[in-house]
Amino acid sequence: MNVALETRNSYENFVLESDIMYFRVGEHGLVSFHGKNFHIKKRMSTEQIIEITTGGAFFKVNTDCYVNTKKIVQIQEGKVFFEIKGADSKFISITKLRQHRLKDILQQHKTDAK
Template sequence: MNVALEINNTYENFELAKDIMYFRVGDRGLVSFHGKNYHIKKRLSSDQMNELISDNFFFKVNTDCYVNLKKIMRIQDGRVYFEVKGTESRYTTITKLRQYRLKEIWQQQQKPREV
């Protein structure tokens, strides 16, 4: 019984920056969050949506999709690949125009900070 409660809490109380690889914005405030092994759809208010979109953890890769900068493994051939262990890689597509800018931002974050 405790296991079921823990799973339920994971789906209801996920942390965007830590748990979500990317999300897609749909009609009427419906947002689809994509994690390692799950997809969660939630309806958000316009204020919640604006806060989510303006978050520095996420980058807009096309008209309705935002990726988590901390979860990116590589950017290649119009795709953004995410950290997934095993043989399967999760990815989402990115427009060529935004691919160059995302690579710049992502590489700046990857550089070790000088002390």
């Protein structure tokens, strides 16, 4: 009996809000997406970049980097952590001003969830 299971290749067909922790927008439309165990570079049009950067799921932490607010575990000492803090943790640096704004957004998400 042959059973073909549909498997999703996260490297090619990732879901932005659930698979990506953060992404960086580079020159000439090159966007670098970072997931838990992978990172992918894709060339995107200006319209596509505007669409993903203006949505509510991602927050701009510096000039070219956006973090997924649903994947944040902790914000501490100018860093946004996505996994358990330790040797293998993934994090992004953030300025103090944006850190306070992001904490307010996360607190609002918690309040809305109740």
